[in-house]
Amino acid sequence: MALTVNDVDRFTASRPRLEAIAYRLLGSASEAEDAVQDTFLRWQTADVDRIEVPEAWLTKVLTNLCLNQLTSARARRETYVGEWLPEPLLAGDPMLGPAGTAEQRESVSYAVLTLLERLTPNERAVYVLREAFAYxxxxxxxxxxxxxxASQQIFHRAKKHVADGRSRTEVDEAAARRIVEEFLAAATSGQTDLLVRMLTKDAVAIGDGGGKVPARAKAFEGALAVAKFMRGLFKPSPAKRSLVGGSADVHVTTANGAPAVVAVVDGRVVGVMCLEITAEGIVAFRSQVNPDKLHRATGRWAAADHGEPLYTAF
Structure with missing residues (x-):
């Protein structure tokens, strides 16, 4: 039976929430969009007049599609080249979803999305639905x-896994931005000792190039190793300019609600570095440079007012 205009409008009204759920479950904006589109196809073929609570029906269909996707994604990631990191979303992206509470903001942070990869599909689903959307x-x-x-038990187990990986208190947004700017100044100065003092002793740096852009297969671990890597990363060279297609403008912004460094070449986002900052210092750098995971960021960048770059690199 063909959908009425009202039926389509009901789905359209639910789309932003469905996309936000799917993104948190899958860690990929493109896969989230596909899951929502598949949900719409099922809505088209359903007897919608008999569905008492459309929001609940759509959420159930979407969540189960995502669970199936997560199961197959785990198999694909076993053959993924290098480290796998989520697709970053820049400030203002509607797919970030609700941000009214600390729990909602944290649930979409890059650090937590990375930790969610350790959970089983069911644990991830329960955590996201409860923590981020208050189901x-x-x-x-x-x-x-x-x-x-069972839902309660799974939630408590999932929340403990996430909490175990995030045992430190973060600093406020203004202080975090100031720290990022100080980090960039130290990194571009080439003085390793300045960088070391800004990092926690167990700091890590992880990069996802997806086999398309050079990225170390294993994380750099420890303040000194990370500082040396950052010093080299921000050192200009013809090879780097050739790799990214020119000189990159470097901006400080937010991605997934946390401080981030964005590198842009001719309007194209070529890298997003998300920083995890605590009261003790910078604990993690997670860099997305796989071009397949930066299309949405580039689109968002073009549509936003991002101001002048902090400096031009490479």
């Missing part, structure tokens, strides 16, 4: 075909 355990149980008590 009741009764509703989650219906979506995932669980008992309410």
């Amino acid at each position: 009741a355990h009764r509703e989650i149980a219906e979506i995932l075909d669980l008992t309410e008590s």
Whole structure:
């Protein structure tokens, strides 16, 4: 039965929420869009007049599509070249979803999305639906075909896994931005000792090039190793300009709600470095340079007012 205009409008109204759920579940904007489109195809063929609560029906269909996707994605990532990191979303991207509470903001942070990769698909789904979208355990149980008590147990287990990986207190946004600017000044100065003092002793640097852009297969670990890497990364060279297609304008912005460094060449985002900053110092750098995961960031960059670059690199 063909959808009425009202039926299409009901789905359209739910689309932003569905995209935000799918992105948190999959860590990929392009895969999230595909999952939402597949949900719409199922909505088209459903007897929508018999669906009492369209939002619940759509969420259930989408979540189960994402669970299937996560299962196959785990197999694909075993053959992925180098480290796998989520696709970053720049400030203002509607796919970031709700940000009214600290839990909602944290659930879409790059650090937490990376930690969610350690969870089982069911743990990830329960965590996202409960923490980011405040679904009741009764509703989650219906979506995932669980008992309410099982949903509660899975949530507590998932939340503990995430909390174990994020045991430090972060600094406020203004202080974090100042730290990022100080980090860039230190990195471009070439003085390793300045960088070391800004990092925690167990700092790490991880890059995702997807086999298309050079990125180290394993993370740099420890303040000194990370500082040396950053000093070299921000040192200009003809090889780097050739790799990215020119000189890159470097901006300080936010990605997934946290401080980030964005490198842009002729309007094209060629790298997003997300920083995890705590009261003790910078604990992690997670850099996305795989061009397949930067298309949406480039589109968002073109549509936003981002001001003048902090400096031009490479």
